[in-house]
Amino acid sequence: CRGCFKQWYQRRVREFRTFQHYFKQINLSDMAMKSLFKRKVTSLMLQVRRNSQSGMSSSTNADDEPKGPQIVYENTFQLSPKDSQKFPTKKAEDIIKNTFLTHLLDSKYSSDNCKNLTAQITETVKTQVKAELGSNNRYKVVVLVIIGSNQGQGARVASRCLWYPQYDRFAQYEYHNESLFAVGIVYGVYYE
Numbered sequence: 001c002r003g004c005f006k007q008w009y010q011r012r013v014r015e016f017r018t019f020q021h022y023f024k025q026i027n028l029s030d031m032a033m034k035s036l037f038k039r040k041v042t043s044l045m046l047q048v049r050r051n052s053q054s055g056m057s058s059s060t061n062a063d064d065e066p067k068g069p070q071i072v073y074e075n076t077f078q079l080s081p082k083d084s085q086k087f088p089t090k091k092a093e094d095i096i097k098n099t100f101l102t103h104l105l106d107s108k109y110s111s112d113n114c115k116n117l118t119a120q121i122t123e124t125v126k127t128q129v130k131a132e133l134g135s136n137n138r139y140k141v142v143v144l145v146i147i148g149s150n151q152g153q154g155a156r157v158a159s160r161c162l163w164y165p166q167y168d169r170f171a172q173y174e175y176h177n178e179s180l181f182a183v184g185i186v187y188g189v190y191y192e
Contacts, residue, residue: 012047042069078138079192081167087139087188088132092171095128096184100175104147109180114147121145121184129186142187150181157183164190 046069081087103121107113126143133139146157161168167190175182 046070081190087169089169089171091132092129092186093173096125096173099124100182104175104182109149118145118147138191139188140191144185147182
């Protein structure tokens with residue numbers, strides 16, 4: 001409601017002015033206190049600016065307030081990955097292979113066990129591939145792991161995706177033993 005937001009906004013402005021007044025009175029020798037007030041003023045300014053732009057009100061609990069200044073990233077308008085940021089298909093395949101060998105070597109198929117094992121392998125592969133990509137990547141990582149009983153039957157795993165083949169990649173690995181088969185696929189889809 002607009003009235004609630006107006007009251008909240010006026011309360012935040014009063015708090016900001018109070019902190020600004022204290023900030024001007026702080027002695028320069030008390031740098032720790034000065035930096036504390038500066039962080040509080042900055043977080044209040046960002047919160048007031050963010051809520052005034054969105055037109056939404058929020059609760060005023062102390063637990064809901066940000067602990068520090070919020071980081072806002074500018075648009076880069078980068079439409080293609082740099083050569084150093086291409087999706088590492090071979091490394092992703094090695095990660096799937098090593099994970100399968102670690103978890104599935106000498107394993108027997110049981111539906112209850114494989115259900116949990118599939119989720120565990122998926123998370124492990126996704127975490128390791130994301131670590132390999134680094135923090136400044138623009139790839140969305142999708143991991144698909146299928147484990148089934150190996151009783152001499154034929155099985156095909158197929159998937160269809162709409163993507164840009166110049167930048168988007170995938171890696172896959174298949175594992176078989178006398179009791180089970182497993183197929184792991186990692187998709188790296190470039191996100192603009």
